[in-house]
Every structure is written in C-alpha cells, then in structure tokens.
Amino acid sequence: MLYIGNFKMDIPTENYIAELENIDKCGEELWLALPYPYLSKYAQNLERAGIVMGAQNVTSAVVKESTGEVSAEMLLDVGCAFTLVGHSERRKDKGETYGRIVEKCQQALAKGLNVVLCVGESREDYENGNTSRVLEKQLREVLTTLKEINYNNFIIAYEPIWAIGTGLIPSIDEIEVVVRHIKSMTEKWAKSELRVLYGGSLKANNAKLLKSADGVDGFLIGGACKKVDELQKIIKA
Numbered sequence: 001m002l003y004i005g006n007f008k009m010d011i012p013t014e015n016y017i018a019e020l021e022n023i024d025k026c027g028e029e030l031w032l033a034l035p036y037p038y039l040s041k042y043a044q045n046l047e048r049a050g051i052v053m054g055a056q057n058v059t060s061a062v063v064k065e066s067t068g069e070v071s072a073e074m075l076l077d078v079g080c081a082f083t084l085v086g087h088s089e090r091r092k093d094k095g096e097t098y099g100r101i102v103e104k105c106q107q108a109l110a111k112g113l114n115v116v117l118c119v120g121e122s123r124e125d126y127e128n129g130n131t132s133r134v135l136e137k138q139l140r141e142v143l144t145t146l147k148e149i150n151y152n153n154f155i156i157a158y159e160p161i162w163a164i165g166t167g168l169i170p171s172i173d174e175i176e177v178v179v180r181h182i183k184s185m186t187e188k189w190a191k192s193e194l195r196v197l198y199g200g201s202l203k204a205n206n207a208k209l210l211k212s213a214d215g216v217d218g219f220l221i222g223g224a225c226k227k228v229d230e231l232q233k234i235i236k237a
C-alpha cells in the first residue's frame with residue numbers, strides 16, 4: 001500500500017518531523033507532500049526515515065520569467081520525488097483549469113517527477129449520479145493529451161470532493177466501482193493500469209474498512225497525516 005500525506009497549509013513542526021522519523025511503516029510506502037518552504041528544511045530527515053518527499057503543486061510555466069512560480073526542476077533539486085496535481089482545493093479556488101493541469105502533468109513527468117493527479121466529483125454530481133461522467137472528463141482531458149511520458153510515474157488519487165475534510169466517505173461498493181472504472185480508463189487511454197488511491201476523510205477509525213476496498217492501491221490523507229499517532233494507526237489498521 002502507498003500512503004501519501006498532504007500537509008496542506010499547516011506548519012510541520014520539528015517535533016512532528018522527529019516523531020515521524022520513528023513511525024513504523026510496516027513495510028509500506030509512505031510519501032509526504034509538504035508546503036514549499038519546508039521542503040529543503042526537512043529533506044534529510046525524511047530521507048533518513050525512508051519517507052518520500054513531495055510537493056503539493058508545481059507550476060505549468062515554462063519561462064524563467066515567472067515570478068513566484070516553482071518548477072519541477074526546483075522540486076527535484078531540493079529532493080522531491082513527486083508532486084500532487086489538480087487537488088480539488090486548487091481546481092476550485094486557484095483557477096486550475098484542465099489545460100493547466102495537463103501542462104503541469106506533462107512538464108513534471110517529462111522532468112522525471114512522479115505525479116499524483118487528484119480527481120473527484122462534487123456533492124451535486126454525486127447526488128445526481130454523475131460521478132462516472134465527471135471522472136471520465138477529468139481523466140480523458142489528461143490521458144489523451146499527454147505525450148511521451150512514463151506512466152510508471154503517474155498515479156491517480158480518487159478524492160470525492162464531498163468527502164474531503166467532512167467525515168463523510170463513500171460506501172466500499174461505491175469506491176470499488178469507481179476504482180475499477182478509473183483503471184479501465186487508464187488502460188484505454190494510457191495503455192497501462194495505473195495505481196489508484198482513495199482520498200477523503202480517511203481516519204484511524206475507518207482505515208480498516210476503507211482498506212478492505214478491492215483494487216485500491218493506497219490512500220491520500222489530509223487531516224489525519226498531521227498527527228503521527230493517527231497516521232501510525234492508519235498504517236497498522
């Protein structure tokens with residue numbers, strides 16, 4: 001299983017990182033997406049702990065005259081191995097259009113950074129039975145446009161927007177259906193079966209249940225990754 005923590009805009013303290021260095025990964029993969037200012041600061045700690053470091057975003061800009069942007073080269077230079085792309089909080093608030101998401105994926109993958117592409121439907125689309133249609137659009141736009149990239153470095157995180165930070169989760173049946181659908185789309189358009197993670201209100205108390213979902217290759221974890229004991233319980237569940 002692959003567990004990816006998304007630290008969002010919180011400050012990762014030295015205490016937190018020290019505790020994290022002692023986490024028992026139980027032989028699983030643990031990745032952590034830190035805010036940009038803390039990447040260099042904690043790169044060595046995470047490396048020592050065997051935790052893969054990544055970013056929460058990457059620029060789509062190609063010219064160096066792009067004030068305030070952070071490129072894939074910069075992320076690699078400070079020790080990142082991956083970046084999230086298209087998190088719903090960025091799609092919603094930061095003008096992250098389909099075109100921009102494709103550009104980000106293309107550039108990051110071309111430079112050798114792993115990409116974790118976040119997809120997921122809104123509550124309205126979920127309630128109207130439009131989940132498949134929304135996911136198909138989100139994935140088709142990216143997978144049919146990317147060129148000459150290594151799909152081994154590409155992971156999809158299914159995150160229903162209505163489940164993020166709300167304490168709500170889909171049923172196991174619903175997750176299994178969606179994950180199967182996503183995998184079939186990746187086979188069709190990327191010609192390979194990509195890893196698919198689930199994200200949204202995963203906690204210690206529902207980890208065992210969510211881990212029972214067939215076909216899920218791991219989890220993207222927001223709130224619960226910020227407490228090491230909770231993260232530890234999730235990994236052990």
Ligand code: PEP
Nearest residue numbers: 164165199200201222223
């Ligand atoms: C997320 O924002 O990617 C996420 C999964 O958040 P949470 O676990 O807090 O729902």
